[in-house]
Amino acid sequence: MAKRGLGLPSEPVSGTAAAELRSDGVLGVPNDPATSVGDQFATDLFRDFALCRAFLTTNWDALSAAGAPRWTIRAARLGCQAALLAPDKSMVWADLTTQFTEIAATHGDRWREVPFEALLTLGESETAIRDLWGALIADDGSSLATLLRLGEARYVNGTIGDAFALAPLVRVAFCDRPTIGTSPQFGRRHLDEVIRDIVLAWLRGMATSRSQPDELRQTVRDTILADGPALYDDFTIEALASLGPDLDDRAEAWLRAVIKDRPGRLNPAVE
Numbered sequence: 001m002a003k004r005g006l007g008l009p010s011e012p013v014s015g016t017a018a019a020e021l022r023s024d025g026v027l028g029v030p031n032d033p034a035t036s037v038g039d040q041f042a043t044d045l046f047r048d049f050a051l052c053r054a055f056l057t058t059n060w061d062a063l064s065a066a067g068a069p070r071w072t073i074r075a076a077r078l079g080c081q082a083a084l085l086a087p088d089k090s091m092v093w094a095d096l097t098t099q100f101t102e103i104a105a106t107h108g109d110r111w112r113e114v115p116f117e118a119l120l121t122l123g124e125s126e127t128a129i130r131d132l133w134g135a136l137i138a139d140d141g142s143s144l145a146t147l148l149r150l151g152e153a154r155y156v157n158g159t160i161g162d163a164f165a166l167a168p169l170v171r172v173a174f175c176d177r178p179t180i181g182t183s184p185q186f187g188r189r190h191l192d193e194v195i196r197d198i199v200l201a202w203l204r205g206m207a208t209s210r211s212q213p214d215e216l217r218q219t220v221r222d223t224i225l226a227d228g229p230a231l232y233d234d235f236t237i238e239a240l241a242s243l244g245p246d247l248d249d250r251a252e253a254w255l256r257a258v259i260k261d262r263p264g265r266l267n268p269a270v271e
Helices: 017-023 044-057 061-065 070-083 089-107 109-121 125-131 133-155 167-175 191-209 215-226 234-241 249-261
Strands: none
Touching: 044 061, 044 070, 061 089, 070 089, 070 109, 089 109, 089 125, 089 133, 109 125, 109 133, 125 133, 125 167, 133 167, 133 191, 167 191, 167 215, 191 215, 191 234, 215 234, 215 249, 234 249
């Protein structure tokens, strides 16, 4: 049925399977039985699950053969998430990015982003990003740039970040202190600047949604202070001023030193 919905050749459902699926609420009566070619899925959710399976079992050939209609993006993202649950994530990632780069070349650049969206929203996103870090920073960090761009575009509203969705990026890209290489340009910013901007957006989101102490926020604090930041560093000033209940004696002493020696640099803290 999923293939039929894509306009591809498909085998009819045999036996009593269709009746049983209708009884279970998976299939529904067509809106116009007179013109319908057969059963249809009762909800978009069931359709997405079926499309996801069709994409995976045909190695994405079904998606390409159908002309990659945009309404299938959600199912394609789900398929990428399912594929990324495999133990060998590096091999799966290489295959996914190759497949979707080829699809994007014919059907539009939007498709190139689908595996990255799946990685950001994966249940094990933090572990997956960490496992794939080498692939993300390859080719001058182009894949990492895409991941960060999508993270900002999807999960930062104005200057406030989604405290849940951005947490894996904050943990891996900032707190783990991974190798980034030459820190290539990201528009007007370098990748390390983009990462710091995401950290600040996440801290602002935490300030508005989490009033209790938080382990990751404490790790961000410790990571910043471990570098012995200069008293004129705007990122450090705003980040430490945004710690809320995770402001400790060291961070407070550092901010007091700014007040004493560099009071003119406090604008980020006020914001």
